[in-house]
Amino acid sequence: xxxxxxxxxxxxxxxxxxxxxxxxxxxxxxxxxxxxxxxxxxxxxxxxxxxxxxxxxxxxxxxxxx
Numbered sequence: 001x002x003x004x005x006x007x008x009x010x011x012x013x014x015x016x017x018x019x020x021x022x023x024x025x026x027x028x029x030x031x032x033x034x035x036x037x038x039x040x041x042x043x044x045x046x047x048x049x050x051x052x053x054x055x056x057x058x059x060x061x062x063x064x065x066x
Contacts, residue, residue: 015063019055023048 030044 015059019059020052023052023055026051 026044026048030041030048033044034041
């Protein structure tokens with residue numbers, strides 16, 4: 001089985017992908033756009049940081065069982 005009761009590795013990987021995946025994609029796109037459009041790249045970097053902070057907060061609350 002993919003996700004058994006004793007083995008929650010798949011769940012941890014899925015949560016990490018949800019928490020960090022979009023932020024990494026935004027940062028990569030920001031790096032690719034940096035040369036031509038500095039203001040757009042700056043906005044993408046800020047969005048990546050804000051997404052990371054919010055996702056760690058929300059998923060952290062879910063993981064602690066609040």
